[in-house]
Amino acid sequence: xxxxxxxxxxxxxxxxxxxxxxxxxxxxxxxxxxxxxxxxxxxxxxxxxxxxxxxxxxxxxxxxxxxxxxxxxxxxxxxxxxxxxxxxxxxxxxxxxxxxxxxxxxxxxxxxxxxxxxxxxxxxxxxxxxxxxxxxxxxxxxxxxxxxxxxxxxxxxxxxxxxxxxxxxxxxxxxxxxxxxxxxxxxxxxxxxxxxxxxxxxxxxxxxxxxxxxxxxxxxxxxxxxxxxxxxxxxxxxxxxxxxxxxxxxxxxxxxxxxxxxxxxxxxxxxxxxxxxxxxxxxx
Numbered sequence: 628x629x630x631x632x633x634x635x636x637x638x639x640x641x642x643x644x645x646x647x648x649x650x651x652x653x654x655x656x657x658x659x660x661x662x663x664x665x666x667x668x669x670x671x672x673x674x675x676x677x678x679x680x681x682x683x684x685x686x687x688x689x690x691x692x693x694x695x696x697x698x699x700x701x702x703x704x705x706x707x708x709x710x711x712x713x714x715x716x717x718x719x720x721x722x723x724x725x726x727x728x729x730x731x732x733x734x735x736x737x738x739x740x741x742x743x744x745x746x747x748x749x750x751x752x753x754x755x756x757x758x759x760x761x762x763x764x765x766x767x768x769x770x771x772x773x774x775x776x777x778x779x780x781x782x783x784x785x786x787x788x789x790x791x792x793x794x795x796x797x798x799x800x801x802x803x804x805x806x807x808x809x810x811x812x813x814x815x816x817x818x819x820x821x822x823x824x825x826x827x828x829x830x831x832x833x834x835x836x837x838x839x840x841x842x843x844x845x846x847x848x849x850x851x852x853x854x855x856x857x858x859x860x861x862x863x864x865x866x867x868x869x870x871x872x873x874x875x876x877x878x879x880x881x882x883x884x885x886x887x888x889x890x891x892x893x894x895x896x897x898x899x900x901x902x903x904x905x906x907x908x909x910x911x
Contacts, residue, residue: 629669632680636709638702640691643710644681647673650744650910651715653680653707657726657750658828659793661687661817663810664725667895668902675903677721677910680714682707684728686824687817698827701839703727704734711742721745721910723902725891726861727828730754736849737842745909747852747902750862750888753873755844757866766863772796776829782822790815800861801887846875852905853878854898856886879905 632643644662646669656664662683672679683690685706686698693702711720719742724732729748736743751757760766775781785792793814797806806814818825835843851874855867864882871878881901886893 634713638695639685639693641706642683642689646679649676649678651680651720652677653710653720653722655682655684655707655724655728655731657728659796659814659818661813663813668891668899671899671903680710682710686821688820692821692824699831699839700730700734700843703731704738704842707731707735708739708742719744721906723747725749726751734842736847737845740848743849745906746849747905749854749891752867753870755873756870760866769861773829776826782826785822801889801893802858802860803887804889804893846873848876850876850909851878854881854890856888856890857882857884858887861888
């Protein structure tokens, strides 16, 4: 049975679900999602001899909102480093992130590369390479939702339609996958209590500080794995081309056909095989 750890940090209370024992792997979910996003990866990691720590990101229940109102990538990265320090104080750990969790992992690796043995990210390419490509017309169209979330009234609008636009994002981003009613209930329960905080990630994205840009645009030093679904309706697969030049410690890229944005849910066996193989090379 997993153990629930509650970490009281200076700016936030984080809830972490820890599975198994062994070298630590911290897993960070994205938007619109919840702690259970990596439910298919945790058993595979435990079976391979690792400890899997599933983090409810700041603002997502059962974790708390930020007490300072910070939702920038630097703050998210420092949260993941704090989880690693709490659960593996003597030994470096691995990071796995999807969507905003990928951005948080990338920031953590930029802030404290010596603490990270291996970095696996999915669905959002390294911004050192991908950031200019967000201005391409096709990607701008995919990213319009980010602009819709900027005004404070967006919070009330998402609530007013009973989160229908959240379900629409899932359908658009992973057109071949249908989340179950139970999955969507878990997601709504995670984002609903502090929805303004969850949307705050996107508001912070348009006001990055120097420290955030520095850690996100730095070359990644730990060895890395990057996975992307070829049918991703959120971040076009073309943004993942040429990523190698953003990584100093080596990069393995996996472009998976027939899946969209939530590739770790759509094709868990393939993602797990790639992930465990990568970790066995760099995190044992």
